[in-house]
Amino acid sequence: xxxxxxxxxxxxxxxxxxxxxxxxxxxxxxxxxxxxxxxxxxxxxxxxxxxxxxxxxxxxxxxxxxxxxxxxxxxxxxxxxxxxxxxxxxxxxxxxxxxxxxxxxxxxxxxxxxxxxxxxxxxxxxxxxxxxxxxxxxxxxxxxxxxxxxxxxxxxxxxxxxxxxxxxxxxxxxxxxxxxxxxxxxxxxxxxxxxxxxxxxxxxxxxxxxxxxxxxxxxxxxxxxxxxxxxxxxxxxxxxxxxxxxxxxxxxxxxxxxxxxxxxxxxxxxxxxxxxxxxxxxxxxxxxxxxxxxxxxxxxxxxxxxxxxxxxxxxxxxxxxxxxxxxxxxxxxxxxxxxxxxxxxxxxxxxxxxxxxxxxxxxxxxxxxxxxxxxxxxxxxxxxxxxxxxxxxxxxxxxxxxxxxxxxxxxxxxxxxxxxxxxxxxxxxxxxxxxxxxxxxxxxxxxxxxxxxxxxxxxxxxxxxxxxxxxxxxxxxxxxxxxxxxxxxxxxxxxxxxxxxxxxxxxxxxxxxxxxxxxxxxxxxxxxxxxxxxxxxxxxxxxxxxxxxxxxxxxxxxxxxxxxxxxxxxxxxxxxxxxxxxxxxxxxxxxxxxxx
Amino acid sequence: xxxxxxxxxxxxxxxxxxxxxxxxxxxxxxxxxxxxxxxxxxxxxxxxxxxxxxxxxxxxxxxxxxxxxxxxxxxxxxxxxxxxxxxxxxxxxxxxxxxxxxxxxxxxxxxxxxxxxxxxxxxxxxxxxxxxxxxxxxxxxxxxxxxxxxxxxxxxxxxxxxxxxxxxxxxxxxxxxxxxxxxxxx
Numbered sequence: 001x002x003x004x005x006x007x008x009x010x011x012x013x014x015x016x017x018x019x020x021x022x023x024x025x026x027x028x029x030x031x032x033x034x035x036x037x038x039x040x041x042x043x044x045x046x047x048x049x050x051x052x053x054x055x056x057x058x059x060x061x062x063x064x065x066x067x068x069x070x071x072x073x074x075x076x077x078x079x080x081x082x083x084x085x086x087x088x089x090x091x092x093x094x095x096x097x098x099x100x101x102x103x104x105x106x107x108x109x110x111x112x113x114x115x116x117x118x119x120x121x122x123x124x125x126x127x128x129x130x131x132x133x134x135x136x137x138x139x140x141x142x143x144x145x146x147x148x149x150x151x152x153x154x155x156x157x158x159x160x161x162x163x164x165x166x167x168x169x170x171x172x173x174x175x176x177x178x179x180x181x182x183x184x185x186x187x188x189x190x191x192x193x194x195x196x197x198x199x200x201x202x203x204x205x206x207x208x209x210x211x212x213x214x215x216x217x218x219x220x221x222x223x224x225x226x227x228x229x230x231x232x233x234x235x236x237x238x239x240x241x242x243x244x245x246x247x248x249x250x251x252x253x254x255x256x257x258x259x260x261x262x263x264x265x266x267x268x269x270x271x272x273x274x275x276x277x278x279x280x281x282x283x284x285x286x287x288x289x290x291x292x293x294x295x296x297x298x299x300x301x302x303x304x305x306x307x308x309x310x311x312x313x314x315x316x317x318x319x320x321x322x323x324x325x326x327x328x329x330x331x332x333x334x335x336x337x338x339x340x341x342x343x344x345x346x347x348x349x350x351x352x353x354x355x356x357x358x359x360x361x362x363x364x365x366x367x368x369x370x371x372x373x374x375x376x377x378x379x380x381x382x383x384x385x386x387x388x389x390x391x392x393x394x395x396x397x398x399x400x401x402x403x404x405x406x407x408x409x410x411x412x413x414x415x416x417x418x419x420x421x422x423x424x425x426x427x428x429x430x431x432x433x434x435x436x437x438x439x440x441x442x443x444x445x446x447x448x449x450x451x452x453x454x455x456x457x458x459x460x461x462x463x464x465x466x467x468x469x470x471x472x473x474x475x476x477x478x479x480x481x482x483x484x485x486x487x488x489x490x491x492x493x494x495x496x497x498x499x500x501x502x503x504x505x506x507x508x509x510x511x512x513x514x515x516x517x518x519x520x521x522x523x524x525x526x527x528x529x530x531x532x533x534x535x536x537x538x539x540x541x542x543x544x545x546x547x548x549x550x551x552x553x554x555x556x557x558x559x560x561x562x563x564x565x566x567x568x569x570x571x572x573x574x575x576x577x578x579x580x581x582x583x584x585x586x587x588x589x590x591x592x593x594x595x596x
Numbered sequence: 597x598x599x600x601x602x603x604x605x606x607x608x609x610x611x612x613x614x615x616x617x618x619x620x621x622x623x624x625x626x627x628x629x630x631x632x633x634x635x636x637x638x639x640x641x642x643x644x645x646x647x648x649x650x651x652x653x654x655x656x657x658x659x660x661x662x663x664x665x666x667x668x669x670x671x672x673x674x675x676x677x678x679x680x681x682x683x684x685x686x687x688x689x690x691x692x693x694x695x696x697x698x699x700x701x702x703x704x705x706x707x708x709x710x711x712x713x714x715x716x717x718x719x720x721x722x723x724x725x726x727x728x729x730x731x732x733x734x735x736x737x738x739x740x741x742x743x744x745x746x747x748x749x750x751x752x753x754x755x756x757x758x759x760x761x762x763x764x765x766x767x768x769x770x771x772x773x774x775x776x777x778x779x780x781x782x
Contacts, residue, residue, distance in 0.1 A: 091717075133782060134681050136718050138735070436646060440681065442720070448734045449723050560737055574752075 033102035033117055034124055034167045040100060040147040042193060046260045050496075051538035053099045055255075056144035056189035057407055058535065061322035062257040064409040065494045066536035070543035071583060072497030073514055076522045079545070082587040083121035087114065087576035093550025094405075094491075095144035095189070096533035097578065103166070104537075106548060107142040108576050111156045115169060119539040120594060121580060125169035129156050137185045138205060141553050143254065143405075144533065146190030146197060148217045155186035155199045161215050163197075173220030177201065177213040182439050184208050189255045191265060193295045196223055198265060200252020204273045204315070207247035207443030212256075212267060214298060224298030228252060228269045228286050236285035239308075244280035247437055249273030250287040253317035254405060264301060264353045265293050266322070266335060270315035274445035276431030278388045283308035288316045290337065292353045301353030306339050307379050311386045312368065312427070313399040314340040320347060323410055323417065325473040327358055334358070336473060338408050338419040340401025342366035344471065345377070361476060363469060364402040364423045365458055368395050389445065392430025394456055399427045400558060407533060409492035409500065414515050416470040416479060418492050418500060424461035427454040455561040466505060468492065470518060480518035486562060486570075489555035493534035493545070501545060503530020506559055506572045510534075510547055510579065526579055529572045531555050542586040550576035629670065630679030633774060634760055638668035640687060640709060640769040641676060649676050653767045654707050657689035662724050663731070664688065665712060668771055682779045684712040685760050686721065686731065687769060690742055698745040702761040702776065707769065709760040710746050711779035714738055716753035718781045731757070745776075755781075 040054055048054045050067045057064045071079060087093065091109035097118070098105045104118035111129040116122065135158055146153035151172055152164040159178040164171060177199060178184035183206025191198045196214040204210065210228035215221065228250035230236040240248065251270035258265045272280050272287040285303070288310045292302035306316050320335035327334075327346065335347040335355065344363045348356040357377030368386065369379040385395040402421050409418040431445045442448070466488025470479045490504020500515040503526070510530050511523040529551030536545050551572045563569050582590070641649035642664060649669050657664070663686035667678040677683045690699075692706045699708060710731065714721050719735035730739040730749055738753035740746050746757030761773040 133718070133780060136681065136720065140717070436644065438643070449732075452734055556736070 032124060034115070037103060037150060037167050038101040039149050042260075045192065052101065053096065053535040053537050054147055056096055056098065056533060060193070060258040060260055062319060062407065063321065063412070063494070064407050064492055064533065065411055067496040068536050068538055068543045069496035070538070071495065071499065071545060073499060073521060075583060076499065076512055078584040079512070079522055079581050080584050080587050081524065081579060082544070082582045082590055083580050085114075085116060085121055085123070085578040087112065087548070087550070087578065089550070089576045090552065090574045091550065092141045092531055092552030092555065093548040093576040094141045094532045094553075095548065096535040097537070097546040098145055098147060099535065099537035100147055102539045105145045105147070105152055106578055107145050107154060108548070109140050109142065109550070109552070111142065111154065113145055113152060113154050113164060113169065118537055118544070119542070120590065127164055127169040129154070129158070129162055131156065131158050132180065135180050135185070137203070139187050139202065139553050141187050143187055144189035146192045148192040148197065151217065153190045153192070153197050155188055155190055157185045157187065159184040159186055159201060161190065161197060161199050163217070163220060175215050175220045175222065177215070177222065177225070178211070182206075182208065188253060191255045191258060192217060193258050193260065193265065194263065196295055198256065198295065200267060202251045202253050204249030204251040204270045205442055205444050206440060207249070207273055207437040208251065209246060209248060210250040210252050210269060212252050212293060212298070214295065226293055226298040226300060228291060230285065239283035239285040241281050247273060247443065248280055248284060248287065251315070251317070253315065254319060256293075257319045257322050258295070259322055259349060262349070262351070262353060263295055264349070265295050266319050266349075267291050267293065268316045268319045268337070270317055271310040271313055274431070274434060274443055275311070275313055276387065276389045276445045277309045277311040279431070279434065279445060281309070284310070288314065290316070290320050290335065290347070290355060292349070292355060294353065302350070302355040304347055304355040304357060304377065306337070306343075306345060307341050311388065312341070312395055314401050316340055317405050318403070318407060320345070321408060321410055321417070322349070323473065327474070332358060334473070336417055338363060338403045338421070340403060341369070342397045342402035343369070344419070346473065359476065363419060363471075363478070364421055365396045366402070387430045389431040389433060392428060394426055394428045396426035396458055397422060398425040399429065399451070399454055400425070400554065404489070404554060406489055406491040406504065406531065409494040411494035411515055413496055413498065414494075415472065415474070416515065417473055418494060418515075419469045419471065420488050420490050420492055420502060420504060421467040421469050422465060422488060423467050424458045424465050426456040426458050428456050429454050452557065452561055453564045455558075455565050457565065468500070468502065468513065468518065470515070482513055482518045482520070487555060487558050489531040489558070491531070491533040493536065495536055501534045501547070503547065503549070505529065506570050508549070508572065510549070524579070524581070527573065527577045528575055529555060542582055542590070544580055544582050546578060546580045548576055548578050550574065628679050629673065629675045630677050631683070632677055634668035634677065634683060634685070634771045635670070636771055636773060637671050638677070638771040639671060640666040640685065640762065640771070641669045643667055643676055643678055647676070652687055652769050654705055654764045654769060655767050657687065657707055659689045659691060659706065660726065660729065661688065663722075665722060666709070682711070682713055684720070685709045686712045688724070688742065694743050696744045699743055699759070702745070702759045704762050704764045704769070707762065707764065708742060709762050709769070710742065711758035711760065711775060713779045713781070714753055715755040715757060715781050721757070
């Protein structure tokens, strides 16, 4: 483990006041916001101050919404870059700037955490976890740190949870929740509630058995571990045959959302593994589901399986967003999920934690489901669109789904739910006979070369593929749609200024739309493609918008697939840079202050 | 075929004798025998996922057919060195007439062995594009030429693949020298 520090005299100074002097950029003990670091409490996570961004999607409900409105539709033309910061890492940057009273934390690929002055961009400290050189996995990224008390938590790719001292970046403890040599890894942001730091494991493509683990925030001791695939004899185990449950996937890629009043967390789960459904007959609970867990005990108190016995690599990795809405005149304590399977799912969370189906509506082309049971939400499938071992078919949406991992947003101000979507994309895919699983080796059952060239273009693809959709949940209607020529891997940020920020394309554009109409109001071309969650915060009366650029991982793979089937080759430069924006008048003040 | 080769492998274990020590040119190695880098005299074998090994015979390899993924196996102890994925190699038969001099020197009767670890970020290189005659890494699309000692033909990788010089004994593939460079990306 290492804390990367600056050199020479500064290193000596670090022994006296590491928080202030661990890094350069003319930070001083007096001016460092670390001097009065504000501990993060559960109450603050439950009721985040508008000026802060305390967790990866801003609040427990997963809204990715900032109520700040200093930057708004009226003055968006004055939004300018004010400072930037190179992370020194290639690959896909996906985490938001997480801000607590003037202190910013960003995480990057290769298990790095950087603390910055959220107003000036001065580096405060930098931490990088040493990872075994041999560790190899398909998603070298990180989706954000967790904050609690005076600590910062990082879920690392070696399946270990790291707690850092927020003031110094020094390790407080490291707890490993799985064995990376067996194909387990972590990329998600931790969810923290009731003193528990909850993380889940990826690795479905290696034949792992998914789980969610809670670790005591103070001591680092594991409190509970709940598998997303039941062992024989446990409820749901009847949906598996033989030993398939041992390697059945159901990864947990993304932090759960949390109903603090209920004490229940909601997690999305990945697809069953290997990919072809005939390799694991049965419904395969709790793959492709939302599971509800009591955060104190880990007990599964409810679930809803979006689709059974997956055949399409439609991980349902995103947790449902907690939104209360009206449906047919009835108040619903809701859960809303834009499924990778191309349907917008509306569910109801009951008092006991169980989950009821409310409705499902196609939001992109989907030719697999023939029907959806109006009571249970269970779909039926078209066999001609269901691949298998030795059976290649074409289906829509593509294996990357209507929406992959990038989070949606919800604005209580507009009442709209926003989805970053892929439309007009399909996949041609089939499985091959597999040998036995080898620990740490890919265990998919579909040739990699076929996955890389899976894309088939539907009618309409020439016009556009990427979309941002805005939905009125009460009416069950799409209100507006913004089109992008090619892909959209852009997480969304809605603000109280009626703005919707996102990147997502191979054009490196970071843009702001009018959240009410979808009209493009502003854009900025960054150094690289943007697939990270944007966030917003305020320091000393100045509102900022920030986002990391850094193209890689699945966006880059989709680009390769596009280049394989389209008549072009696209180069998207790589390299992580945090871009921070504010209004011109505030930028001038900050620059004047920095130069003094 | 599999049974014959497996038996052959066992026979060779007895015949090779005490030549299992680390070579002078061995890279810095982890301590566990199954993680030690390939040693001269090791056989190249295919592992079945249950700890069983099948040795690879030169005569089974068809020219420019998809590569066979293999690990070295210590001749005396029979330890399969699959404890480190950096020991994974790709074996295939090429057209000797098309090889450059370096490739020829490290090959045996047209058969070559390359590290299966991409020099960019350490992903598995486990595909061969037949029409381009190139190895392919699916993570970032780097490609490598097996006829020019693993030279990069398409980035982002910048360093060529490590070769594992081999020889053929009794139709079996045997490691002749350590990797030509440190396998991996650092």
